[in-house]
Amino acid sequence: MDLKFNNSRKYISITVPSKTQTMSPHIKSIDDIVVLGINLSRFNKLTQFFICVAGVFVFYLIYGYLQELIFSMEGFKSYGWYLTLVQFAFYSIFGLIELQLIQDKRRRIPGKTYMIIAFLTVGTMGLSNTSLGYLNYPTQVIFKCCKLIPVMLGGVFIQGKRYNIADVSAAVCMSLGLIWFTLADSTIAPNFNLTGVILISLALCADAVIGNVQEKAMKLHNASNSEMVLYSYSIGFVYILLGLTCTSGLSPAVTFCSKNPIQTYGYAFLFSLTGYFGISFVLALIKIFGALLAVTVTTGRKAMTIVLSFMFFAKPFTFQYVWSGLLVVLGIFLNVYSKNMDKIRLPSLYDLINKTVEMRKSRTLAQTV
Numbered sequence: 001m002d003l004k005f006n007n008s009r010k011y012i013s014i015t016v017p018s019k020t021q022t023m024s025p026h027i028k029s030i031d032d033i034v035v036l037g038i039n040l041s042r043f044n045k046l047t048q049f050f051i052c053v054a055g056v057f058v059f060y061l062i063y064g065y066l067q068e069l070i071f072s073m074e075g076f077k078s079y080g081w082y083l084t085l086v087q088f089a090f091y092s093i094f095g096l097i098e099l100q101l102i103q104d105k106r107r108r109i110p111g112k113t114y115m116i117i118a119f120l121t122v123g124t125m126g127l128s129n130t131s132l133g134y135l136n137y138p139t140q141v142i143f144k145c146c147k148l149i150p151v152m153l154g155g156v157f158i159q160g161k162r163y164n165i166a167d168v169s170a171a172v173c174m175s176l177g178l179i180w181f182t183l184a185d186s187t188i189a190p191n192f193n194l195t196g197v198i199l200i201s202l203a204l205c206a207d208a209v210i211g212n213v214q215e216k217a218m219k220l221h222n223a224s225n226s227e228m229v230l231y232s233y234s235i236g237f238v239y240i241l242l243g244l245t246c247t248s249g250l251s252p253a254v255t256f257c258s259k260n261p262i263q264t265y266g267y268a269f270l271f272s273l274t275g276y277f278g279i280s281f282v283l284a285l286i287k288i289f290g291a292l293l294a295v296t297v298t299t300g301r302k303a304m305t306i307v308l309s310f311m312f313f314a315k316p317f318t319f320q321y322v323w324s325g326l327l328v329v330l331g332i333f334l335n336v337y338s339k340n341m342d343k344i345r346l347p348s349l350y351d352l353i354n355k356t357v358e359m360r361k362s363r364t365l366a367q368t369v
Contacts, residue, residue: 052284128200
């Protein structure tokens with residue numbers, strides 16, 4: 001509450017903050033959008049867009065390159081879970097540092113909820129990292145693009161949801177694209193293994209669930225992103241540490257990485273740092289421009305990641321990758337369109353026929369004149 005005095009007119013002005021201004025102690029200013037210390041609110045919309053897109057592309061392309069570089073190291077493919085352990089440790093440290101920069105440091109989400117979120121996070125990232133020991137990196141990226149499929153299956157069988165024709169068409173295109181891409185990979189890739197397909201599919205299912213759980217928990221308890229990162233990844237770190245200790249997988253991984261500290265721990269630090277920064281720009285993109293544009297940008301980033309993977313890392317190539325990838329992209333577009341039908345209006349068949357007839361009439365009239 002602010003009190004303002006004016007000596008000449010002798011009145012008192014009382015300003016009461018609005019409900020949205022007092023809602024969250026984590027937000028310093030409603031209009032301020034700060035990413036990595038950069039206040040994007042000072043720039044115009046076009047500059048904000050280019051900064052966010054540049055951040056997404058730069059950090060996530062480096063993230064993908066480092067991830068594939070680590071797994072291309074001879075002998076490392078069996079240590080995917082240990083890489084996830086190291087990644088969770090770095091994410092916990094980054095979250096702790098970021099949490100110190102905000103005013104309210106209290107934990108708002110219950111510990112039981114964090115235990116569930118941490119378990120799903122471990123499944124998502126651990127299984128995804130481990131799948132690279134059995135799959136080509138482009139195949140893993142293509143699978144990551146198709147989160148819609150497990151989401152729809154869960155909606156149908158668990159909640160009894162019904163989907164429109166655009167959603168069904170999107171799922172069909174993604175499924176056909178995945179099948180075609182996987183068949184091409186199994187034909188020409190020397191290191192293809194069905195285990196990798198199972199692992200990345202399970203990672204997708206966990207990823208489809210975790211988004212809803214995180215969103216619900218953060219909205220219900222008004223928690224910050226840094227709190228979510230700190231507690232979910234630190235608890236997940238304990239899960240993975242216990243799992244590796246019980247399965248005797250910790251000691252061989254530590255021994256291997258200690259022989260190559262720069263190629264393992266050094267790359268893992270940069271890998272974790274770029275991933276942490278990348279998600280910050282994605283969230284800013286969603287907040288400023290909405291999910292529609294964010295999905296378009298991230299889809300373009302994934303396509304660029306696949307192209308760079310074939311450029312920097314030697315692997316067999318077939319044009320079936322291209323056609324199947326385009327099918328997946330079409331499925332992504334249909335999924336985005338189904339969620340934004342009020343914003344995206346495609347011409348109907350009737351409109352196209354009328355437009356064609358009008359064009360023919362105008363041409364005929366021009367020839368007659």
